[in-house]
Amino acid sequence: MSSSHLCQNPNFDEQRWIIHIRRALDDDGDGDEDLDQESGNPVSIFNVPKTLTLASPESYTPQQVSLGPYHHWRPDLYEMEKFKISAARRSQRQLAGSRKFHDFVDRLSKFEIKFRSCYHKYLNFNGETLAWMMAVDSCFLIEFLQVFAAAGEGRKSGCDAVIRDMVMLENQIPLFTLRKMVEFQLGSVDRADDLLYTMLMGFCNEVSPFKINRESMPNNVSRVLKCAHLLDFLYRSIVPKSEVLTEIAVDAEKEGVSECEKISFRKIMSSIKRLVISKPVKFLLMISWKIVSVLPGMIVVKQIEYLCFSREREETNTENENSNKHPLMEEITIPSVTDLSMAGVRFSVTNEGIFGISFDRKTATFNLPTVRLDVNTEVVMRNLVAYEACNHESGPLIFARYTELMNGIIDTEEDAKLMREQGIVLNHLKSDEDVANLWNGMSKSIRLTKVPFLDEVIEGVNSYYEGRWRVRIGKLLKRHVFGSWQSMTFLAAILLLSFMSLQTFCSLFSCARLGQVSLTL
Structure with missing residues (x-):
């Protein structure tokens, strides 16, 4: 049955809703030992708020491939369905013994309640359709992630569009689905966790704007089990819960x-x-x-x-x-990189990620992490900001506050150039102007929060900058002289009064004849 027919049949929607509620109430959680209760499985895949999508709709809407139910019925994405089916066929050929792909779908059908509880939006699919969708999409995603499993192997050319779609908040599938698929293929839980962790780390190293420190991360099994989906794994790699x-x-x-x-x-x-x-x-x-x-x-x-x-x-x-x-x-109040440099502030690279951001007033050193900017970075950061804002369990909006900080200090092409020369920005875009446009175009968060260590850094930078005599004198001149037409009128009046006084003096005391006498002498 087509999606348009489903939308035009309200009785069908009501019937499905009743079935969904009845099954949710009747389900006692028996069957698979990994099937969590509804209350223990919070929503993790959200619809991006319109306040964010208005700024850059293409950054939140998949353009090549749909993963999961939110964009499954879009006709413009049907072309990739043949690649998904091909991945499912290859996965079926790799199964050992008498196991079939249908057996994996039957296993996933037991997790219908858990699938639905992961999504913020009501899913207008029956249980069988949802199970087949998750099985096929997980095969495609695992096959694509295997490209990044090998250490030191870069991405294939032409994959940027698919990579951007994979990190979009509305295009996620639960991570436990991938884990079940790898476990079904390998027949071992431990091997499945190791392989999945390797694939996820390889992908994060490819798309993350920051260098990921493996030593500061938990062991692979606990990390895979605790993450909700691919974007959540990437977020926790950048902002770890510690x-x-x-x-x-x-x-x-x-x-x-x-x-x-x-x-x-x-x-x-x-x-x-x-x-x-x-x-x-x-x-x-x-x-x-x-x-x-x-x-x-x-x-x-x-x-x-x-x-x-x-x-x-x-x-x-x-x-x-x-x-x-x-x-x-309100934009964050902080001087630009150029203004800070002219005030004597030095910029230095920290290897501790976002948590290493600090300002040393004694040495006037502003420590910032190195951030890599390429064709995928804007989409990655926008969806990280959206996920952090929608997921209330993430706590303070640390990543959003970081983007606001960079938006505040990078205003022009010159600011981006200084950041690149200091090694803070690794620019893989076309120009420094593109870097400035990227930061200036970042959306604000959708909810307010306080991040004490970042707010303290901002306050320290502003305090140091405002305390410089050069800055004070410059602001005084700009405000009362160059920035005020009243002041210019005042100066013009003084000059006019001076010239009038001089003219009156010369007319009374014959300045011209005195000048001739002095020249004769």
Whole structure:
């Protein structure tokens, strides 16, 4: 039955929904020892929120191959179905003894409840269709992953489009399906775990923007069992669940206490500020300025009055506009790489990944991990950000905060060039301009969070930068001289007054005749 017919038959959908609910309630979890209960198998494959897809729809929608149920019925992806079937045939020929591919499908059919619980969206498929889909897609995926199993072997040419589809959040299948398939082929659980781990590590080394440190990762069996799907394995390779995350959670609690103290302090300072700039004080100041300004030759006073109070009005309007903005729309506040370099900040490479990001104020050194950028990187990072935001069990949005940090410090082609020269950006794109466009085009996260160690780095960089005298003087000139037409008017008025005074002086004391006398002498 075609997908269009399914969508046009509401009675069929209602009937399937009732069957699904009845089976979910009647299922007691008997049968296979690996079949987890519904409550122990959280959702891990999500629909990407529209707030992210609007920026770059092609980064979240597969273009070559569909894996799993979300994009299974798309006609534009049917061309790859023949390659999937070919992979299933080859897998069937590799089976030993009297085992058939149908036997593996029958085994997968026992996991229907577990399959459905992995997906955030209701799956409009019957159990048999879902089992066959998972079996065929797992054969194709395993055969493709075997390319990366051999150490030191690079990817085949022309596979970039398929690689991008494989890391998309909506194009994932549960990882336990691959494990069951490899185990069915090899007849050994231990050998299956070793081979699957090798394939996954090879793939992650190929597509990960960062160098993966195997020593900091758990053993292969526990790692394969704990990961939900291929994208989750990649995410945990970049942001591993370790003691560091526990420390982040503790720091977040401490940060909450200190933040309350900061709020109290800000309230006190705000009260003092309101008292100082209250209406009575402003009225007295205005009267004083008016009295002084009526004196002859006090044009300067009028200009100062205009500049001071107009600046205050502009800042008030700016604060009101910023308060109306949604927090998610605010770009991270940090100087660009070029500005930091001019202020004396040095950039250095850390080998500890994202958790190695730090700023040493004594040596003015900004430590950042090396990130490799190629044709697949943007899709990989966008889907990692989407998965991190949708998966509430991931904790703080560490990877999203990292992308916001890089977005903040890389604004122009010159910034990207400096990062490349320092070895922080390994550019496999066409130009440094493409690097800048990649970071500037990254989407913001869909939910707010605090990452204490990254926020501390950002605060330290800003504090050092704002404390430099060169920066202070430059901002002063930019704000009050070059960035204000009132200031330019003020300077022009002073020059005009000077020329008028000089002309009056010369007309009274005959500057021209005095000049002729001096030349004669």
